[in-house]
Amino acid sequence: MSTPGETAGETVESAREMLPDNSFLIQYPHVSRVVRSLFLTAFVAFGIGAFMGVLQALHRTGIARIVASSDYYTLLTLHGVLLVIVFTIFFLAGVFTWANTRSLDRPPVSKRFTWFWVVTMSVGSAMAGIAILAGLIPSIGMSADVLFTFYAPLQAHPLFYIGLAVFIIGTWLAGIDWFRQYLAWRGENTGERIPLQSFMVLTTMLMWFIATMGVAVEVVVFLIPWSLGIVPAPNPLLTRTLFWFFGHPVVYFWLMPAYLLWYTVLPKIAGGRLFSDPLARVVFVLFLLLSTPVGIHHQYVDPGIAEGFKFIAMTNTMFLLLPSLLTAFTVVASIEHGARQRGGTGYFGWLKALPWRDPAFTGMTLAGLMFAAGGFSGMINAGMNINYLVHNTIWVPGHFHLTVGTAVALTFMAASYWLVPRITGRELYSRPIGLFQVVLWFVGMVFMSAAMHRGGLAGIPRRTAEPQYPQVTFETVAGSVGSLRLQLAFGGVLLFVSALLFLVNVGLTAMNNEPARGLDSALPPALSGPEQSPTVLDNLKLWALIAVVLVILAYSLPLYSIVQGAGLYPPGQEATPAVLAPLLEVIA
Amino acid sequence: MTATEAEAETDSAVVGEDVYADGTLVRDPEIEESLSQDEYDPKGTLALLLVYFLILGLMWTYMYFVEFLGNGPTVVG
Numbered sequence: 043m044s045t046p047g048e049t050a051g052e053t054v055e056s057a058r059e060m061l062p063d064n065s066f067l068i069q070y071p072h073v074s075r076v077v078r079s080l081f082l083t084a085f086v087a088f089g090i091g092a093f094m095g096v097l098q099a100l101h102r103t104g105i106a107r108i109v110a111s112s113d114y115y116t117l118l119t120l121h122g123v124l125l126v127i128v129f130t131i132f133f134l135a136g137v138f139t140w141a142n143t144r145s146l147d148r149p150p151v152s153k154r155f156t157w158f159w160v161v162t163m164s165v166g167s168a169m170a171g172i173a174i175l176a177g178l179i180p181s182i183g184m185s186a187d188v189l190f191t192f193y194a195p196l197q198a199h200p201l202f203y204i205g206l207a208v209f210i211i212g213t214w215l216a217g218i219d220w221f222r223q224y225l226a227w228r229g230e231n232t233g234e235r236i237p238l239q240s241f242m243v244l245t246t247m248l249m250w251f252i253a254t255m256g257v258a259v260e261v262v263v264f265l266i267p268w269s270l271g272i273v274p275a276p277n278p279l280l281t282r283t284l285f286w287f288f289g290h291p292v293v294y295f296w297l298m299p300a301y302l303l304w305y306t307v308l309p310k311i312a313g314g315r316l317f318s319d320p321l322a323r324v325v326f327v328l329f330l331l332l333s334t335p336v337g338i339h340h341q342y343v344d345p346g347i348a349e350g351f352k353f354i355a356m357t358n359t360m361f362l363l364l365p366s367l368l369t370a371f372t373v374v375a376s377i378e379h380g381a382r383q384r385g386g387t388g389y390f391g392w393l394k395a396l397p398w399r400d401p402a403f404t405g406m407t408l409a410g411l412m413f414a415a416g417g418f419s420g421m422i423n424a425g426m427n428i429n430y431l432v433h434n435t436i437w438v439p440g441h442f443h444l445t446v447g448t449a450v451a452l453t454f455m456a457a458s459y460w461l462v463p464r465i466t467g468r469e470l471y472s473r474p475i476g477l478f479q480v481v482l483w484f485v486g487m488v489f490m491s492a493a494m495h496r497g498g499l500a501g502i503p504r505r506t507a508e509p510q511y512p513q514v515t516f517e518t519v520a521g522s523v524g525s526l527r528l529q530l531a532f533g534g535v536l537l538f539v540s541a542l543l544f545l546v547n548v549g550l551t552a553m554n555n556e557p558a559r560g561l562d563s564a565l566p567p568a569l570s571g572p573e574q575s576p577t578v579l580d581n582l583k584l585w586a587l588i589a590v591v592l593v594i595l596a597y598s599l600p601l602y603s604i605v606q607g608a609g610l611y612p613p614g615q616e617a618t619p620a621v622l623a624p625l626l627e628v629i630a
Numbered sequence: 631m632t633a634t635e636a637e638a639e640t641d642s643a644v645v646g647e648d649v650y651a652d653g654t655l656v657r658d659p660e661i662e663e664s665l666s667q668d669e670y671d672p673k674g675t676l677a678l679l680l681v682y683f684l685i686l687g688l689m690w691t692y693m694y695f696v697e698f699l700g701n702g703p704t705v706v707g
C-alpha cells in the first residue's frame with residue numbers, strides 16, 4: 043500500500059488524497075512516475091513527428107513548400123524515426139511497465155535499474171534526434187538523412203548509429219526489468235498461470251530480443267565502423283537484409299501493445315469481458331513464432347535474393363494473417379459481449395448499445411476498423427507478384443498509415459484518455475474534445491490514406507519531394523491526380539490538427555487539479571479463463587526456442603548466399619561522409 | 631451520479647469462480663444483466679466478419695482484374 047515517502051513531490055497532495063486506495067497511482071506512485079516520464083517523451087516525439095508529417099503532405103503535393111526540397115529527406119527521416127521508433131516504443135514501454143506491474147501486482151525489482159533503462163533509451167533517442175536535426179544546419183557538418191530504414195549505402199553521422207545502438211540497449215534492459223519482475227512474482231506464485239497482461243509483455247519482449255539481433259549486427263558490426271571510416275562500405279544487400287530481419291517484427295512490436303489494450307482494456311470499457319483468454323495467449327505465441335522469419339517480404343524486388351527464399355517468406359507472411367484474424371474475432375466478440383450485457387440486440391443492432399461517447403472506446407474501435415482496412419492493403423503488399431504493382435509507390439505509406447499510423451497511434455491516443463488519469467490522478471480535461479479528436483484522426487486518415495493508395499496505383503513514387511515530372515503523366519482509375527493531391531494534403535492537415543488537439547488535451551489533463559474519478563485498474567476476467575487452456579501455452583522457453591529455430595531456417599541460407607555472392611565489403615563503394623577517414627589518412 | 635468503479639470494489643471483493651491468476655475481479659455496477667459464456671452467442675461478430683470478408687474479396691478481385699491485368703506498366707520515363 044502507499045507509503046507517504048514514496049509520493050512524487052510534484053503532484054497536488056490534496057487531489058491525491060481523494061483517490062481511492064486501490065487506484066494504481068496510490069499503490070504504485072513510483073511506477074506511475076516512470077510511466078509519466080516515458081509518455082512525456084513519447085508525446086513530444088509525436089508532436090514534432092506530426093508537424094513534419096503535415097510539412098511533407100503539403101510539400102510533395104506542391105501546395106506549400108516551406109523548406110527546400112533538398113531538405114525533404116531530413117524531414118522524412120525525422121518523421122519516420124520520431125514516430126515509429128521514439129513515439130511508439132516509448133509509449134509501449136510505458137504501457138508495458140503499467141501492465142506488468144498491474145497484472146503481477148508488484149512493482150519492478152529495483153527502482154534504480156528501471157530509471158537506468160529509461161535514461162538509456164532517452165539518451166540514445168536524443169543522440170539520434172540531434173544527428174538528424176543537424177542536417178538542417180549545413181555549417182555543423184553533421185547529417186543523418188538516411189530515413190528510418192537506415193541501411194547502406196546511405197550513410198549517417200556516427201552519432202546517429204551510436205544513438206540507435208544505445209536506444210536498443212535501453213529497450214533490452216527494459217525487457218530484462220520486466221522479466222525480473224515476473225521472476226520475482228513467480229517465486230511467490232509457483233504453479234500459477236502467468237497473468238494475461240504479463241504474458242503479453244513477456245512474449246512480446248522475447249520476440250523483440252530475437253528481432254533486434256539483426257539490427258544490432260547491422261549497426262554495431264557494419265554501420266558504426268563504416269561511418270567512422272574504419273571499414274569500407276558494407277554490402278548494401280546484406281545490411282538491407284539485416285535491417286528487414288528487424289524491420290518486419292518491429293511492426294509487431296508496435297502492434298502488440300495495441301493488441302494488449304484491445305484484449306484487456308477495450309472489453310472493460312465496452313462493459314463486457316474478454317471472450318477467450320486462451321485464444322489471446324495463442325495469438326501472442328503465434329506472433330512470437332512468426333514475426334521474424336518473414337522480413338524478406340520487404341525485399342521482393344531485391345536482386346540477389348533467390349525467388350525461392352522470397353516464396354518462403356511469402357508463405358510465412360500469409361500464416362501471419364492468422365493471429366490477426368483471430369484477434370479480429372476475439373476482440374469484436376468481447377465488445378459484442380459488452381453490448382449485449384448493456385441490453386443490445388440483433389445482428390447489427392447491438393452496435394448501438396456501445397459507449398460511443400467515450401473517446402477511449404471510440405478511438406480504439408476506429409483504430410481497429412482502420413486496421414481491418416490496412417489488412418486488405420497488407421495482403422496486396424504480401425503477394426510476391428502483385429507487390430510489383432505497388433512497390434515503392436505512395437501506396438506503401440498509404441498502407442502503413444492505416445496500421446502503425448492509425449491502428450497503433452490512434453489506439454495509443456485513445457488509451458491515453460483512459461490511462462493518463464490513472465497515472466496522474468487527474469481527471470481528463472475534456473471528453474468531448476477527446477471524442478472529436480479521435481474521430482478527426484479517423485476522417486483525416488480516410489482522406490490521406492485513400493489518396494495515397496490510389497496515387498500509388500497510378501504509379502506515384504513515395505519518398506519524393508517533388509513527384510511531378512513533365513515527361514510523365516500518372517493515370518488514375520477514377521478522378522484526377524490533382525484531386526488526389528488535394529485529398530492527401532487536406533487529410534494531412536486534419537491529422538495535424540487532431541494531433542494538436544490530443545496534445546493540448548493531455549497537457550491540460552496533466553495540469554488539471556480536479557482529482558480523477560473511477561480509477562480502479564482491475565480488469566474483468568475472461569469469459570473463458572486460462573484454466574481452460576493447456577499449460578504448455580505458458581512455457582515461454584519452449585516458444586522462444588521454436589522461434590529461434592524458425593529464424594535460423596528462414597535466414598541462414600539467404601544470408602549465406604548474400605555473403606557468398608558479393609562478400610561483406612564489395613569493392614568499388616565509397617564511405618562518404620566518413621568522419622574519421624581524413625584523420626586516419628593523416629595518421630597513416 | 632453513477633457509482634465509480636472503485637466504489638464497486640466491495641461488491642467484487644467476493645472471490646468467485648471468475649478470478650484471474652492475479653486475483654482481480656470486477657463486476658461493473660452499471661451492468662444489470664450479466665451474460666455467462668453459455669448464454670452468449672457472438673452472432674453479431676459473425677455478421678460483421680462476413681461483411682468484412684465480402685469487402686475483402688471484392689476489393690481483391692478489383693485490384694487483380696482492373697489494376698493488375700488491366701494495366702500496362704504504369705511507371706514509364
Ligand code: HEM
Nearest residue numbers: 092095096099122125189446447451504505506534537538
Ligand atoms: C499528422 C499526421 C501525419 C501526416 C500528415 C503524415 C504524412 C506523411 C506523408 C505525406 C508521408 C510520405 C512522404 C513520402 O513518402 O514522400 C509519410 C511517411 C511516413 N509516415 Fe507519416 N504522417 C502522419 C502521421 C504518422 C504517424 C502517426 C506515423 C507512425 C506512428 C507515421 C509514420 C510514417 C512513416 C514510417 C513514413 C515513411 C517514412 C519514409 O519513407 O522513410 N506517420 N507521412
Ligand SMILES: [Cu+2]
Nearest residue numbers: 289290339340
Ligand atoms: Cu513486413
